Amino acid sequence: MTTTTSTGVLAAYAGLGAHRLVEADPLLADLLEREHARQNETLAMVAASSSADPSVLACAGASISNVTTEGYPGARYHAGCELVDEVERLAVERARALFGARYANVQPHSGSTANQIVLCTLMKPGDTLLGMELSAGGHLTHGSPASVSGRFFHAVGYGTDADGRLDYAQVAELARTHRPKVIVCGASAYPRTVDFARFRRIADEVGAFLLADISHIAGLVAAGLHPSPVDHAHATTTSTYKQLYGPRGGLILLGRDADLPLPGTRRTLAQAIAHGTFPFLQGTPDLGAVAAKARAFDLAAQPEFRALAQRVVSGARELAEAFAGLGHTLVTGGTDNHMVLLDVGRRGLTGAIAESALADCGIVVNRNRIPGDPHGPRITSGVRFGTNTLALRGMGPAELRRCAALVDRVLTALVPRDEAGFALDPAVRSEVRGEVARLCREFPLPHHTP
Numbered sequence: 001m002t003t004t005t006s007t008g009v010l011a012a013y014a015g016l017g018a019h020r021l022v023e024a025d026p027l028l029a030d031l032l033e034r035e036h037a038r039q040n041e042t043l044a045m046v047a048a049s050s051s052a053d054p055s056v057l058a059c060a061g062a063s064i065s066n067v068t069t070e071g072y073p074g075a076r077y078h079a080g081c082e083l084v085d086e087v088e089r090l091a092v093e094r095a096r097a098l099f100g101a102r103y104a105n106v107q108p109h110s111g112s113t114a115n116q117i118v119l120c121t122l123m124k125p126g127d128t129l130l131g132m133e134l135s136a137g138g139h140l141t142h143g144s145p146a147s148v149s150g151r152f153f154h155a156v157g158y159g160t161d162a163d164g165r166l167d168y169a170q171v172a173e174l175a176r177t178h179r180p181k182v183i184v185c186g187a188s189a190y191p192r193t194v195d196f197a198r199f200r201r202i203a204d205e206v207g208a209f210l211l212a213d214i215s216h217i218a219g220l221v222a223a224g225l226h227p228s229p230v231d232h233a234h235a236t237t238t239s240t241y242k243q244l245y246g247p248r249g250g251l252i253l254l255g256r257d258a259d260l261p262l263p264g265t266r267r268t269l270a271q272a273i274a275h276g277t278f279p280f281l282q283g284t285p286d287l288g289a290v291a292a293k294a295r296a297f298d299l300a301a302q303p304e305f306r307a308l309a310q311r312v313v314s315g316a317r318e319l320a321e322a323f324a325g326l327g328h329t330l331v332t333g334g335t336d337n338h339m340v341l342l343d344v345g346r347r348g349l350t351g352a353i354a355e356s357a358l359a360d361c362g363i364v365v366n367r368n369r370i371p372g373d374p375h376g377p378r379i380t381s382g383v384r385f386g387t388n389t390l391a392l393r394g395m396g397p398a399e400l401r402r403c404a405a406l407v408d409r410v411l412t413a414l415v416p417r418d419e420a421g422f423a424l425d426p427a428v429r430s431e432v433r434g435e436v437a438r439l440c441r442e443f444p445l446p447h448h449t450p
């Protein structure tokens with residue numbers, strides 16, 4: 001490992017780049033500056049979002065991205081990789097330490113790609129996959145016909161019970177009937193704890209591999225606030241930009257099964273995942289993103305991160321209780337993680353209406369289907385809230401109650417016109433906008449304004 005003191009060239013180079021952009025391309029620079037301001041001036045409550053530390057973004061934008069290479073540290077197909085090898089090894093070591101994993105692959109370009117890599121490594125086209133239905137809270141890559149996962153594989157979906165909770169008995173029954181090669185657990189819209197050990201028992205009973213996708217809850221897992229799947233699942237995947245507050249990108253982790261020989265191959269599971277990433281599905285890794293992941297994993301290993309994750313969870317609970325107290329209906333009645341799913345259909349609204357009315361007032365959320373939803377994904381009957389960014393801003397229970405009251409103010413004042421159209425009293429809009437602006441000024445995004 002090289003050790004050195006900084007020459008300051010990174011900061012100077014980033015500054016030079018920004019100056020050149022402003023001079024040469026004012027149109028684009030203006031858009032980027034306005035987007036920068038927007039992030040600080042609105043309340044981001046999209047459950048899949050967060051905000052990366054500027055040191056993470058500095059890595060992603062550094063000149064290391066210029067390096068073209070293929071392969072892995074110590075086994076590249078190009079010369080000149082001594083330093084990028086050290087960066088990638090650092091990212092791998094930090095990922096392994098953070099999650100207690102035996103093997104980590106930091107090259108996947110996204111969470112979706114990480115899932116494709118695992119599925120294509122463990123299955124052949126036409127093999128059976130059992131994953132959570134998209135409409136029940138699963139992800140596109142868990143077997144939806146809109147994604148390759150549902151086109152190249154024979155996908156069977158499991159759902160939730162009437163309360164919106166995972167129905168493990170149904171999962172077990174579908175597994176026995178369909179004998180899947182891979183079972184996928186983990187979700188995009190599920191506010192409750194996932195019992196990974198139970199999923200593994202079901203997988204073992206039918207001889208399936210278990211893939212745990214923790215894209216939404218990776219931060220809670222890293223902080224020890226949600227049980228870890230790493231030793232239960234054969235492979236664990238995550239996006240790095242959601243609850244890990246990292247760069248765009250994906251990560252694959254293997255636990256106790258890392259050295260399992262993969263039937264029908266001469267590879268272990270870890271070797272097969274490495275091969276599945278490169279050369280099977282990807283070429284050159286994005287080394288800026290790899291450096292940024294290394295930075296984010298280090299931040300996530302700090303005591304401050306655990307405090308942040310605790311604020312994420314307690315904030316979501318506060319938000320759920322406040323919504324319930326204001327008479328709103330919550331899918332599963334509450335939350336165990338960072339997410340709250342509101343059923344707005346009961347109030348004669350749609351998710352599309354709620355999303356655009358809230359956006360109009362500076363509160364950024366996303367519409368989401370809920371169990372038994374009569375509407376499709378463009379309209380929906382639900383709204384998904386998350387607390388990652390609010391917690392990062394330092395907001396605690398009192399502020400989350402203020403946020404719930406603001407959302408309630410908008411939703412109760414809304415007059416729907418049709419599935420997506422509505423009217424909102426201008427007085428309510430300006431009152432809520434004013435309060436959002438005050439909250440954002442009181443709790444600015446850390447290090448956002450130089």
Ligand SMILES: *Cc1c(COP(=O)(O)O)cnc(C)c1O
Binds near residue numbers: 216
């Ligand atoms: C967001 C998400 C993904 C996809 O991640 P990208 O990095 O956006 O491709 C995969 N799985 C789940 C459960 C997700 O929520």
